[in-house]
Amino acid sequence: MxxxxxxxxxxxxxxxxxxxxxxxxxxxxxxxxxxxxxxxxxxxxxxxxxxxxxxxxxxxxxxxxxxxxxxxxxxxxxxxxxxxxxxxxxxxxxxxxxxxxxxxxxxxxxxxxxxxxxxxxxxxxxxxxxxxxxxxxxxxxxxxxxxxxxxxxxxxxxxxxARHRLIAGEGATLLEFGLRRAQGADGGVSASRYAYLGGFDGTSNLEAGRQFGIPCKGTHAHSFVQAHIGFEDIADSTLNLPDGGLCPDFIKLVKEQAESLLEVVDMLPGSLRWAETNHSELAAFASYALAFPASFLALVDTYDVLKSGIPNFLAVALALRICGYQPLGIRIDSGDLSYLSLQAREILTTVEAVLGAERAGGFTNLSITASNDINEEVLHSLNQHGHSITAFGIGTHLVTCLRxxxxxxxxxxxxxxxxxxxxxxxxxxxxxxxxxxxxxxxxxxxxxxxxxxxxxxxxxxxxxxxxxxxxxxxxxxxxxxxxxxxxxxxxxxxxxxxxxxxxxxxxxxxxxxxxxxxxxxxxxxxxxxxxxxxxxxxxxxxxxxxxxxxxxxxxxxxxxxxx
Structure with missing residues (x-):
């Protein structure tokens, strides 16, 4: 008492x-x-x-x-x-x-x-x-x-x-992406704060990061990819290297790596092979890598995940490896997340196996982030059907508590x-x-x-x-x-x-x-x-x-x- x-x-x-x-x-x-x-x-x-x-x-x-x-x-x-x-x-x-x-x-x-x-x-x-x-x-x-x-x-x-964390498992990275869907500015900041308390790893909400010290995460949107017409949009193709050196023409290097990937295509199952990718998407990825070479993670579903997005990501990722940087991974925001993540992992694994550790070391374990209206039911279904997703971006269903x-x-x-x-x-x-x-x-x-x-x-x-x-x-x-x-x-x-x-x-x-x-x-x-x-x-x-x-x-x- x-x-x-x-x-x-x-x-x-x-x-x-x-x-x-x-x-x-x-x-x-x-x-x-x-x-x-x-x-x-x-x-x-x-x-x-x-x-x-x-x-x-x-x-x-x-x-x-x-x-x-x-x-x-x-x-x-x-x-x-x-x-x-x-x-x-x-x-x-x-x-x-x-x-x-x-x-x-x-x-x-x-x-x-x-x-x-x-x-x-x-x-x-x-x-x-x-x-x-x-x-x-x-x-x-x-x-x-x-x-x-x-x-x-x-x-x-x-x-x-906390419920999303339990289903996703302790090993998955959970990111709160709900600010734009939240009930007002105050609701958005509160959601970021209490999602972090409940076990999420970070937020896209910079104001919540400023107020509460929550790690902030983010890459780019589909509009960033759509905003690029071609390589001519990139004014400066030089890239500062981690050792203090300089890559004089990163764009040229990206194009060369895109060509070299053709030797990998024949090693893939027929459904995973590609021919012509979207060149404006490749330019967008190269542009983003020039801005953030040490944290390159690409959104790969603007046009076609398997036939364009991942091949274009690989070309830029290989160029970054040559320059001394390690890419982080990809994000998929639409489609069958189970199927696409498993296929993406197979491509990444094959590329590392064919090109070797010197050129593609660590590609097998690159991050695959999934978003697109994820909720408890989706996470449970993914666990049942199998997937190769390492991180989830969850917004609407989390912050609105739609259920x-x-x-x-x-x-x-x-x-x-x-x-x-x-x-x-x-x-x-x-x-x-x-x-x-x-x-x-x-x-x-x-x-x-x-x-x-x-x-x-x-x-x-x-x-x-x-x-x-x-x-x-x-x-x-x-x-x-x-x-x-x-x-x-x-x-x-x-x-x-x-x-x-x-x-x-x-x-x-x-x-x-x-x-x-x-x-x-x-x-x-x-x-x-x-x-x-x-x-x-x-x-x-x-x-x-x-x-x-x-x-x-x-x-x-x-x-x-x-x-």
């Missing part, structure tokens, strides 16, 4: 990265409720709110918690400005409000709140609160919408990214002035678990987590080696004893308003959250993570909390009458 008297060392936080996250990023009814609380004198009652979700997204059985850092930045800097107050006064719903209320709002901050949370990047499960907000009712209620806004999308994208566009986090009052509160519903899934709670993750001897169990705030922490009865919150027959080999506390004090800062020792950095995401996912059993029919992870309550839930349920539910 946390002690409210405990003195906690904290550090200050800067504002949110998104300037739209202001005190006015609320629904109007939060202001009207706040006024009603203030008007009737209940605004200072001490409340506890849980921020949680009820169902894992994407038909899966896990979720990645993201957005905590932005929530704490928001709370740390929460204030109504003079302009905010002026706007509120002008709204029709505010015209009958006591002017003293606006003076009260002008002085309001979150210094009276405490925030307990699971750690960002960790794997989380339904019903277990991601955050618990404790403090005066009015201010705790006011921050409901911004906290939900900052957590819902962030956690959804991070989870989506499920919302996570559905909610913010529920669970205690007021020490009295636990419950929200009832005919839908059992929507019944809240009342009161302040602590959550613990119980691990078996093999290091696997087996259950997350919630206890009332005044219960002792589960101990390693001691049995604890874990019960389903609402189904009486679902119960089991667990003897944990290791117990992990899930909720920790992360922000203490009395000192206006995030608690020392809470690492909110993107890299720490990314590492935590990978580690916690890897700790789960494989059947919880599988793409088809994953096994649900168990979420339970203690015997004491179970009894209390059902006692309060009966007390609050009205008794029916049959006449």
């Amino acid at each position: 946390h002690s409210s008297a405990m003195k906690v060392k904290t550090r200050k936080l800067p504002p949110c990265h998104n300037s739209l996250a202001t005190a006015l990023l609320v629904d109007a009814y939060q202001i009207t409720m706040a006024y009603a609380y203030w008007k009737n004198g209940t605004h200072a009652r001490i409340a506890a709110f849980d921020l949680l979700f009820r169902k894992n997204p994407f038909n899966g059985e896990f979720t990645v918690f993201a957005g905590l850092e932005e929530c704490l930045r928001f709370i740390s800097n929460f204030r109504f400005t003079g302009a905010d107050i002026a706007f509120l006064r002008s709204e029709p719903f505010a015209r009958t409000m006591d002017p003293a209320f606006f003076e009260f709002l002008a002085q309001l901050d979150c210094s009276s709140l405490k925030v307990f949370a699971q750690m960002e990047g960790g794997v989380v499960f339904p019903r277990v609160p991601l955050m618990r907000i404790e403090g005066p009712l009015l201010v705790a209620q006011l921050i409901e919408t911004p906290l939900l806004t900052l957590v819902n999308y962030a956690s959804l994208v991070a989870t989506n990214a 499920q566009p919302a996570l559905g986090c909610v913010y529920k009052l669970v205690e007021i002035d020490g009295a636990p509160r419950i929200k009832l519903s005919e839908d059992v899934q929507k019944i809240t678990i009342p009161g302040r709670k602590e959550a613990y993750r119980l691990y078996l001897k093999n290091g696997e987590p087996v259950v997350d169990v919630m206890l009332r705030i005044d219960e002792p922490q589960p101990r390693e080696g001691e049995r604890i009865l874990c019960r389903h919150p609402f189904i009486s027959s679902k119960r089991a004893y667990v003897q944990p080999a290791h117990v992990q506390r899930l909720h920790n004090l992360v922000w203490d308003g009395s000192t206006q800062g995030v608690c020392i020792g809470v690492d909110l950095s993107l890299m720490a959250s990314r590492l935590r995401c990978m580690q916690t996912i890897n700790s789960l059993r494989a059947d919880h993570l599988r793409y088809i029919n994953p096994t649900p992870y168990k979420v339970s309550v203690s015997e004491k909390l179970y009894d209390f839930i059902h006692k309060l349920w009966l007390e609050e539910a009205p008794v029916g009458e049959i006449v």
